[in-house]
Amino acid sequence: MTAQSAPVLEMHELRTWFATPEGPLRAVDGVSLGVEPGRCLGVVGESGSGKTVLLRSIVGLLPRRAIASTGGTVCFEGLELAGAPPAVIRDVRGRRIGMVFQDPMTSLNPVMRVGTQLTDGMRHHLGVGRQEARRRARALLEAVGIPDPERRLRDYPHQLSGGMRQRVTIAIALACDPSLLLADEPTTALDVTVQSQILRLLGRLRRQRNMAVILVTHDMGVVAGSTDDLAVMYAGKVVEQGPTATVFSATRHPYTRALLEAIPRADARPGERLATIPGQPPSLVDPPSGCRFAPRCPRAADRCRAEEPPLAGADGHRFACWFPLGDPEPPAAAT
Amino acid sequence: MTTATVEDGPLRPGALLRVEDVVVEFPAPGGRVVHAVSGVSFDVLEGETLGLVGESGSGKTSIGRAVMQLPPPRSGRVLLDGVDLTTLGRRQVRAVRPRLQMVFQDPLSSLNPRRSVRGVVGEPMRVWNRSRPDIDARVDELLSAVGLDPAAVGDRRPSQFSGGQCQRISIARALVLEPQVLVCDEAVSSLDVSVRAQILNLLLDLRERYRPTMLFIAHDLSVVRHISDRVAVMYLGKLCEIGPAASVFGGPAHPYTAALLESVPVPDPSVRPSDEEVLDGEPPSPVDPPSGCRFRTRCPRAQPRCAEEEPIMRAVAPEQFVACHFPLTAGAPRP
Ligand SMILES: Nc1ncnc2c1ncn2[C@@H]1O[C@H](COP(=O)(O)OP(=O)(O)OP(=O)(O)O)[C@@H](O)[C@H]1O
Ligand SMILES: Nc1ncnc2c1ncn2[C@@H]1O[C@H](COP(=O)(O)OP(=O)(O)OP(=O)(O)O)[C@@H](O)[C@H]1O
Ligand code: SF4
Ligand SMILES: [Mg+2]
Ligand SMILES: [Mg+2]
Numbered sequence: 001m002t003a004q005s006a007p008v009l010e011m012h013e014l015r016t017w018f019a020t021p022e023g024p025l026r027a028v029d030g031v032s033l034g035v036e037p038g039r040c041l042g043v044v045g046e047s048g049s050g051k052t053v054l055l056r057s058i059v060g061l062l063p064r065r066a067i068a069s070t071g072g073t074v075c076f077e078g079l080e081l082a083g084a085p086p087a088v089i090r091d092v093r094g095r096r097i098g099m100v101f102q103d104p105m106t107s108l109n110p111v112m113r114v115g116t117q118l119t120d121g122m123r124h125h126l127g128v129g130r131q132e133a134r135r136r137a138r139a140l141l142e143a144v145g146i147p148d149p150e151r152r153l154r155d156y157p158h159q160l161s162g163g164m165r166q167r168v169t170i171a172i173a174l175a176c177d178p179s180l181l182l183a184d185e186p187t188t189a190l191d192v193t194v195q196s197q198i199l200r201l202l203g204r205l206r207r208q209r210n211m212a213v214i215l216v217t218h219d220m221g222v223v224a225g226s227t228d229d230l231a232v233m234y235a236g237k238v239v240e241q242g243p244t245a246t247v248f249s250a251t252r253h254p255y256t257r258a259l260l261e262a263i264p265r266a267d268a269r270p271g272e273r274l275a276t277i278p279g280q281p282p283s284l285v286d287p288p289s290g291c292r293f294a295p296r297c298p299r300a301a302d303r304c305r306a307e308e309p310p311l312a313g314a315d316g317h318r319f320a321c322w323f324p325l326g327d328p329e330p331p332a333a334a335t
Numbered sequence: 336m337t338t339a340t341v342e343d344g345p346l347r348p349g350a351l352l353r354v355e356d357v358v359v360e361f362p363a364p365g366g367r368v369v370h371a372v373s374g375v376s377f378d379v380l381e382g383e384t385l386g387l388v389g390e391s392g393s394g395k396t397s398i399g400r401a402v403m404q405l406p407p408p409r410s411g412r413v414l415l416d417g418v419d420l421t422t423l424g425r426r427q428v429r430a431v432r433p434r435l436q437m438v439f440q441d442p443l444s445s446l447n448p449r450r451s452v453r454g455v456v457g458e459p460m461r462v463w464n465r466s467r468p469d470i471d472a473r474v475d476e477l478l479s480a481v482g483l484d485p486a487a488v489g490d491r492r493p494s495q496f497s498g499g500q501c502q503r504i505s506i507a508r509a510l511v512l513e514p515q516v517l518v519c520d521e522a523v524s525s526l527d528v529s530v531r532a533q534i535l536n537l538l539l540d541l542r543e544r545y546r547p548t549m550l551f552i553a554h555d556l557s558v559v560r561h562i563s564d565r566v567a568v569m570y571l572g573k574l575c576e577i578g579p580a581a582s583v584f585g586g587p588a589h590p591y592t593a594a595l596l597e598s599v600p601v602p603d604p605s606v607r608p609s610d611e612e613v614l615d616g617e618p619p620s621p622v623d624p625p626s627g628c629r630f631r632t633r634c635p636r637a638q639p640r641c642a643e644e645e646p647i648m649r650a651v652a653p654e655q656f657v658a659c660h661f662p663l664t665a666g667a668p669r670p
Contacts, residue, residue, distance in 0.1 A: 046527045046528075046529060047498075047527045161617050162391070163617050164617070191390040191391050191554065192390075192554070192556070192595060192598040192599055192600075193390065193594060193595060193598045193613065193614045194617060195598065195600075196597075196598035196600070196608070196612075196613055196614075197612060197613075197614075197615075199600070199608075200608065200610060200612065203610070204610065218527065218528065219600060220528070220602040221557075221599065221600030221601055221602045222600045223602075224600065224601060224602045224603050224604045224606070225600045225601065225604075225606070225607060225608045226600075226608075244604045245604040245605065248602075248603070248604050249604075249605075258529065259528060259529070260602070262528045262529045262531070262532040263528055263532075263557065263602055264535070264557045264558060264560065264561035265557075265602070266557070266560070266584075266601075268561065270560070270561060270562075270563075270564075270580065270581075271539055271561070271562070272561075273536045273539060274532035274535055274536055274561075275532065276529060276532045276533045276536060277529040280497065
């Protein structure tokens with residue numbers, strides 16, 4: 001592997017619990033991850049595993065009233081974001097950290113022209129003049145592959161197709177030349193041909209600008225083709241993490257393997273049954289003791305139900321499992 | 336019935352379901368017309384599964400609904416066992432309805448939230464005045480067949496179930512009248528990979544057990560490849576290609592099919608997508624579709640002839656048909 005520079009972002013034991021009538025819901029429960037300039041970190045996991053809450057926790061974009069407690073640290077370019085005054089976070093957000101979410105309509109203002117939405121951030125954060133902002137906006141739209149940018153600047157979001165809207169939100173996210181881009185399922189709502197265009201675009205822009213990207217997705221294909229590093233989340237925790245190629249080829253956590261085996265592979269016999277994960281994701285209000293995956297894990301033994309496995313490993317590949325794949329099977333499961 | 340000729344394109348004698356030259360249109364603002372489906376023909380043999388793929392807005396749902404007569408197509412014929420459903424009156428359509436059932440994309444919204452699971456699944460039988468003990472026995476059988484315990488879930492309401500469980504309930508409901516034809520419209524698209532694997536396995540089991548004839552609509556190509564005997568590819572209201580799943584996926588003849596397959600992200604980090612765009616642009620509007628071949632505005636092989644003359648379906652391999660002047664097959668004319 002090449003020498004790595006200092007991370008742009010480093011989270012340590014990040015925690016976000018929501019207040020619910022049943023008690024605190026541990027949406028993100030002690031996550032430590034980092035991402036270096038120019039690299040793409042993928043975050044995968046089942047629905048409800050905490051991917052979106054993790055991204056939103058980084059930039060403080062969560063409803064304050066819903067939060068029961070938070071903890072941990074988020075260090076962004078030497079600046080501590082966790083617990084920073086709202087004005088500081090607001091300044092970082094949209095300028096040095098760009099954001100793209102799944103549904104472009106929720107991040108675009110429906111009654112504002114595309115041009116205004118693109119130039120507002122630049123004028124506010126960078127203090128550039130009207131003309132200059134306009135010029136940069138045109139260049140950005142061109143960079144994200146929108147033909148006839150001059151006309152598009154005057155359009156409202158509803159006048160654009162889904163793929164074009166997502167390109168516009170990417171252009172807005174990039175307007176102030178951020179060093180980190182947070183992308184939450186940016187292509188889930190799009191067709192595969194448009195998805196492949198957007199992913200290639202993100203890859204190109206990341207390399208050109210040496211920008212770090214955190215890409216949340218539940219598509220293992222997207223992860224394989226677009227990320228350098230990968231974090232697998234289960235029930236609010238990272239269960240396995242490392243270089244994407246290593247996590248795929250030398251999978252250690254049983255949950256990661258289950259996720260990989262549940263997708264139909266091109267070389268499978270037609271009609272072959274797929275591997276499934278028995279049971280359902282656990283309650284985040286009252287999570288199982290020990291390893292949270294134990295109730296569904298084929299390798300689970302007594303120790304798994306009693307003690308929580310730490311996220312540990314070597315060479316940047318870490319996993320939270322007492323009996324990882326590749327090690328001998330635990331006594332209970334071997335019988 | 337006539338035997339299949341080149342003019343018949345892909346149609347085969349003796350098919351259980353035969354869709355002939357179906358046209359579906361919707362009114363658009365300004366007195367214009369959305370050409371959702373423009374003369375599509377295909378058939379499905381008894382017990383066969385036909386996968387229908389294509390970009391968003393290509394007309395997949397519109398075809399599914401036309402088959403169901405919900406509403407009947409604007410023109411063309413839909414033959415079930417040789418009977419043209421489009422010529423039947425309302426009462427007659429009602430009489431054949433039990434033989435055709437559809438499973439919709441959004442499991443929760445297609446189930447009545449005020450009814451118990453038992454009530455929801457048994458409702459189609461009650462409409463047909465089946466006797467109470469018959470209904471109870473059949474509902475129990477189907478709930479078990481879809482992997483739910485009738486005693487435990489029968490009296491609960493759909494809102495108390497997860498997305499995957501609701502999809503099981505709607506599949507049980509669709510099968511309760513032993514339909515000959517089952518239309519699944521994006522039945523697994525909104526589900527998590529692990530739940531999706533469970534539902535796909537369930538459909539494979541049910542297919543072995545009840546041999547329904549299936550039209551399986553989905554935009555996820557890996558899923559379609561896994562479950563289909565044959566595959567039909569749509570683009571902007573037209574069929575581009577149809578044939579055995581292995582032929583279409585293994586040797587796509589239409590440039591659009593090839594682009595679609597190339598756009599699918601491969602869940603293998605050693606296969607890195609190239610930086611080159613597979614396909615430029617986005618689908619044109621179905622209100623004003625391009626002349627000639629509808630794919631020509633994005634097609635890398637397009638020639639002047641493609642704008643002037645609409646390509647007709649013709650055989651390129653045994654059972655494999657394509658509508659393209661310059662298909663990607665050995666021996667075909669090169670542009
Ligand atoms: N405002 C909130 N109040 C209470 N609970 C919340 C809130 N937002 C999210 N949650 C809960 O936090 C957990 C994690 O949610 P999150 O949206 O991060 O999941 P996700 O991994 O992004 O899932 P998906 O793949 O479906 O987007 C879920 O159990 C969710 O119900
Ligand atoms: N009720 C309607 N009124 C007007 N236009 C409609 C209506 N239903 C569908 N359309 C249009 O008809 C075309 C085909 O739509 P259809 O829903 O059949 O596509 P699809 O292939 O199922 O797409 P998706 O993958 O997004 O579900 C689209 O352009 C759509 O906008
Ligand atoms: S007919 Fe022409 S435009 Fe259409 S797919 Fe074939 S080569 Fe491309
Ligand atoms: Mg999410
Ligand atoms: Mg549809």
